[in-house]
Structure formats: structure tokens, C-alpha cells
Amino acid sequence: MLKPVFLLSASILVLPLFLTHAKAQNLEPQNKPSLDQRIDGPKRGNLTSAFDEKHKTCLERIAENSDLAYEEAMIWRSEGGGRRAKHCEAMALFALGHADEAAHRLDQLAQASDGGSPEMRANFYLEASNFWLAAENSYKAYASAKAGLDIDETRTDLRIARARAYVMRERYExxxxxxxxxxxxxxxxVAALRYRADARFRQNKFDAALKDIELALTLAPESVETALLRGxxxxxxxxxxx
Incomplete structure (x- = not known):
């Protein structure tokens, strides 16, 4: 079975994925109820900013020292770091080579009572799906992507993730x-074009595949993956x- 396009190593995208997640989501601090009840409006806003900054720092540390990042995330979680700490912990696990466990924890986070807004939960499912793909578990990757699409069916990134799971199961159509x-x-x-080119290629739809890959290469001429697939x-x- 051909694997060069749909089984890309997710590790090369780990840090950008983490930082995009941290920047895109306004994750509320998960304080213990007693503490939360004592915080007034301005202080609550300051605490939110502090939690956001700690989350970003935690994710950045993964690229420097994954073991340390994981340990710090566990401590932070035990101190009430909530979903941010759990998220960083899962990301550190992935960086340490435990893609399946990281994906499992992200699925749990998406389903948890403190999983956040629908957009946040969809993002957790997306990351879980991508990590299941890295672990080559197409069935769980499909389930995570589908769960995310059940929240927001318009998400292109989740459809790409589900499509990758389909390809791993040889369901190219x-x-x-x-x-x-x-x-x-x-x-x-570009990613959708490249993946569709690959799906069409696997169905021997060479003309349609070539049309997709040529457009993808025009949009991203520096992409080695795209050039190789065109070849x-x-x-x-x-x-x-x-």
C-alpha cells in the first residue's frame, strides 16, 4: 500500500500546531471553585492572561526539552491548570513518541466537562485525529475527525483528517x-489539493490527479512532497x- 503522502510525519508540524492552538483558542483558566469565587472581574482577566502565557510557554518548552515540559505540565495540572495543562501534557507525550496516548488524552479532553467551547472541542478532536494518524490507527483517527465534524461540519482541517483516515483504510472514493x-x-x-491528488492517483484517475497536483504546486512551489507526488x-x- 502506498504511504508517502497520507502518512506524513506529524512531528515536523508539532511546534507550529501547538502554538497555533495556543494562539487561536481563548482557553479560560480552570481554577478551583473556592479560588474562582474569590476573583473579581479585573483580577480574573489578569489570571486568564497569566494562564494563556503559561500555556504558550509550556508548549514552546516541548521543542526544547520534552521530558521537562511533560513534568511541568503534570505539576501544573495538579495545581489546577485545567485544560491548558492537560493539553500541554498531551502534546509533550506526542513529542516523546507516545502518539496513541497523546491522542487518547485529547479525545478525553474534547469530551470532558471542562473541554471548553465547541470550537475548542473541535480543535482537540482535530489534534487527536492527527495523532491517531501518526500512530497509524485509522479507525480511531476517523472517529476523532467525525466527532469534530459533528460539532462543526464546515471545518476543512477536520475533513482533511478524516480523508487521510479513509485513505489508510483504502477507501479512496x-x-x-x-x-x-x-x-x-x-x-x-494546498493540503486538500495534494491529498485529493493522491486519492485520485490511487484510483488511477491520473488526469484529475495531475490537475490537482499542478495547482497545488503553483500555490506552493517550494513543496518537495507535492513535487514528488507530481512525479x-x-x-x-x-x-x-x-
Missing amino acids: YAETDLTYALKFEPQN RIKEARRGASN
């Missing part, structure tokens, strides 16, 4: 359908025409 839907909302999404598609199309 389903993957193509998900990616086509995603591209209706974001027609220049495979062209070679396969030449072979089919002989």
Missing part, C-alpha cells in the same frame, strides 16, 4: 468526496498510456 467538499470552501487549500503521477500516467 470516500476520501476524494471529503476533500472535494473541503475544496468547495477553500479552493486553494509519481506523471510516471504512472505515462505507464498507463503505453
Whole structure:
């Protein structure tokens, strides 16, 4: 089974993913009730900022020292760090090579009472799905992506994750359908174009695959992955025409 496109190493995207998560989400501090009840409005706002900054620092530390980041996240969680601490703990686990455990914890966080807003929960499911993919568990990757789409069916990133899970299960037509839907909302999404090209390539739809990959390469000419896939598609199309 071909794996070069849909089983990309998630580790090369770990830190950007962490920091994007930290920046995009306004995660409320998870204080113990007694403490929370004593905080007035301005102080609560300051505490939120402090928690946000600690979350960002925790995620950044993963790239420097994953073991230390994990230990600090565990301590922070025990001190009432809430979802931010749990999130950083899961991310550190992934960086330490425990993709399946990290994915499991993110699924749990998305389902927890303190999982946050629908957008936050969808983000946790997205990360869980990507980590299940890294662990090569397509069924759980599919389940996480589907759970996220049940929250927000318009999320392109979740459709891409589910499509990748479909490809791992060799359900290429389903993957193509998900990616086509995603591209209706974001027609220049390079990842969706590349993954759809790969799904079409696996179905021997060489002309359609080449059209996708050429557009993806035009949008991201520096992408080595895209260039390599274009080479495979062209070679396969030449072979089919002989």
C-alpha cells in the first residue's frame, strides 16, 4: 500500500500546531471553585492572561526539552491548570513518541466537562485525529475527525483528517468526496489539493490527479512532497498510456 503522502510525519508540524492552538483558542483558566469565587472581574482577566502565557510557554518548552515540559505540565495540572495543562501534557507525550496516548488524552479532553467551547472541542478532536494518524490507527483517527465534524461540519482541517483516515483504510472514493467538499470552501487549500491528488492517483484517475497536483504546486512551489507526488503521477500516467 502506498504511504508517502497520507502518512506524513506529524512531528515536523508539532511546534507550529501547538502554538497555533495556543494562539487561536481563548482557553479560560480552570481554577478551583473556592479560588474562582474569590476573583473579581479585573483580577480574573489578569489570571486568564497569566494562564494563556503559561500555556504558550509550556508548549514552546516541548521543542526544547520534552521530558521537562511533560513534568511541568503534570505539576501544573495538579495545581489546577485545567485544560491548558492537560493539553500541554498531551502534546509533550506526542513529542516523546507516545502518539496513541497523546491522542487518547485529547479525545478525553474534547469530551470532558471542562473541554471548553465547541470550537475548542473541535480543535482537540482535530489534534487527536492527527495523532491517531501518526500512530497509524485509522479507525480511531476517523472517529476523532467525525466527532469534530459533528460539532462543526464546515471545518476543512477536520475533513482533511478524516480523508487521510479513509485513505489508510483504502477507501479512496470516500476520501476524494471529503476533500472535494473541503475544496468547495477553500479552493486553494494546498493540503486538500495534494491529498485529493493522491486519492485520485490511487484510483488511477491520473488526469484529475495531475490537475490537482499542478495547482497545488503553483500555490506552493517550494513543496518537495507535492513535487514528488507530481512525479509519481506523471510516471504512472505515462505507464498507463503505453
